[in-house]
Amino acid sequence: MFESLSEGLQSAFKSLSGKGKLTEGNMRDGLDIVRRSMLEADVSYAVVEDFMSHVSEKALGKRVLLSLRPHEELINIVHNELTSILGPVDPSLHLKKDGPTIIMLCGLQGSGKTTTCGKLSQLLLEENIKPMLVAADLQRPAAIDQLHVIGKQLGVPVYSDPGNTNPVKVCQQGVAKAEQEGARVVILDTAGRLAIDEELMAELQKIDKKVGPDQVYLVVDGMTGQDAVNSAGAFNDALELDGVIMTKLDGDARGGALLSVKHVTGVPIKFIGTGEHFDALEPFRPEGMAGRILQMGDIVAAAREAHRIVDEKEREELEAKMASGDFTLDDFKKMMEKVAKPGLMGKMVGLMPGMNQFKDVLESDEAAGGIRQTIGAINSMTMAERRNPKIIDAHRRNRIAKGAGVQTPVVSQLIKQFEVMKPLMQGMAGQGVGDRMKMMQQLQASGAMSDPSMRGMKVKKSTGKRLTAAERAKQKRDRDKLLRRMKRGKR
Numbered sequence: 001m002f003e004s005l006s007e008g009l010q011s012a013f014k015s016l017s018g019k020g021k022l023t024e025g026n027m028r029d030g031l032d033i034v035r036r037s038m039l040e041a042d043v044s045y046a047v048v049e050d051f052m053s054h055v056s057e058k059a060l061g062k063r064v065l066l067s068l069r070p071h072e073e074l075i076n077i078v079h080n081e082l083t084s085i086l087g088p089v090d091p092s093l094h095l096k097k098d099g100p101t102i103i104m105l106c107g108l109q110g111s112g113k114t115t116t117c118g119k120l121s122q123l124l125l126e127e128n129i130k131p132m133l134v135a136a137d138l139q140r141p142a143a144i145d146q147l148h149v150i151g152k153q154l155g156v157p158v159y160s161d162p163g164n165t166n167p168v169k170v171c172q173q174g175v176a177k178a179e180q181e182g183a184r185v186v187i188l189d190t191a192g193r194l195a196i197d198e199e200l201m202a203e204l205q206k207i208d209k210k211v212g213p214d215q216v217y218l219v220v221d222g223m224t225g226q227d228a229v230n231s232a233g234a235f236n237d238a239l240e241l242d243g244v245i246m247t248k249l250d251g252d253a254r255g256g257a258l259l260s261v262k263h264v265t266g267v268p269i270k271f272i273g274t275g276e277h278f279d280a281l282e283p284f285r286p287e288g289m290a291g292r293i294l295q296m297g298d299i300v301a302a303a304r305e306a307h308r309i310v311d312e313k314e315r316e317e318l319e320a321k322m323a324s325g326d327f328t329l330d331d332f333k334k335m336m337e338k339v340a341k342p343g344l345m346g347k348m349v350g351l352m353p354g355m356n357q358f359k360d361v362l363e364s365d366e367a368a369g370g371i372r373q374t375i376g377a378i379n380s381m382t383m384a385e386r387r388n389p390k391i392i393d394a395h396r397r398n399r400i401a402k403g404a405g406v407q408t409p410v411v412s413q414l415i416k417q418f419e420v421m422k423p424l425m426q427g428m429a430g431q432g433v434g435d436r437m438k439m440m441q442q443l444q445a446s447g448a449m450s451d452p453s454m455r456g457m458k459v460k461k462s463t464g465k466r467l468t469a470a471e472r473a474k475q476k477r478d479r480d481k482l483l484r485r486m487k488r489g490k491r
Helices: 003-017 024-040 045-059 070-086 113-126 143-154 167-181 198-211 226-239 256-265 286-293 299-309 312-324 329-339 344-350 356-362 365-379 383-387 394-404 408-428 433-446 469-490
Strands: 101-106 131-136 185-190 215-221 243-247 269-273 281-283
Touching (some): 003 070, 003 286, 024 070, 045 070, 045 256, 070 256, 101 198, 113 131, 113 243, 113 269, 113 281, 131 167, 198 226, 226 256, 243 256, 256 269, 329 383, 365 394, 365 408
Parallel strands (some): 101 185, 131 185, 215 243, 243 269
């Protein structure tokens, strides 16, 4: 997400961090890199100029130039200004207590409206709120069928009237049906066009006037750059939007539309789509997004993803096992199966401060293959071996490897990984998200993440230099010291 923008900003910060003394001249050079990076990311020119005027005013002040760590001060200034541009945002849907809340989705054809209906439904279902979908896109022949498929997958009712050619009546009848069935939210999937035209706007305005939706959201393709900003302005003039849902931010989006739409139109981004699956819709948080752009991570989003993977009951059971030291290979396998979903591990790691460098590794085919081999090897073990891997001798390793269809060193590597991970998991049990992230960063700094047992965990842009025996021994001592410190903190 926003890789080119992130790399450009990091380049600016690095150009300043290596200076023995920071002057107004080399600070301006760094700010020029920031400005160029934003323009290359397709951020609106007016937004860039306004942003740079605020950043420059603060960055060229004496407090920053005379600071011991001026580049860190600049990062903080840029983070605050990005947060200011993107916010404030209220991601709540403002549901009514009496009668269904009506949410109308609009947007150009191909922006992802129909899929977003499913994603919004998934968010509501997670809050135990019953929605109903209304198929009011009568322009695209497959739209009604697609919405019914989505409804069936999620267990959400869908109202449609295939013989009706009046979208206003379809919406009115859909709302009446939702009231009869006790649905708390009605989501209207309206028609789009390849481009904005008078017919489209007139149709949407009729629905807005006759049905009276409580919230009107524009669904925008984040990969369309400045076209997204232009369409947001046109739709807002016609309908007075309550917010924008920006989709496809997991693709090659350069970030320009995200940074521009609020500033240019005054319409806040309420949600962002970060994938194809129904659970890939996030409430938009300006400070978290600013952290992601600056490669500082987003702890809140990481915690939210973790709670999606493991529910409260499972988490409590796992915490108890970890704390008591009863964490087994069976538990390890269950964790691996939870995170084996394509792209999930890379996404989680990308949200953690200081861990973004491992993202590409964890999203690779090699990493996915390693997870499959690990699960296969554990499946090939007996229950006694899973509970106590210390009993796995050479004969058992050969049998396990043969049963899983892998080489014997894969089984040996798995056991070694588990022996490293088990005390870490025990040390993290009961800790808050912030403490766990701190421990992971300490572990990384100690060199433990370079341990040979962490197979495949090569940092991007590695020099490829082999460690000497003394360096490996020091890493092991540092790791053991960290584990002892973590255990003392637990007690």
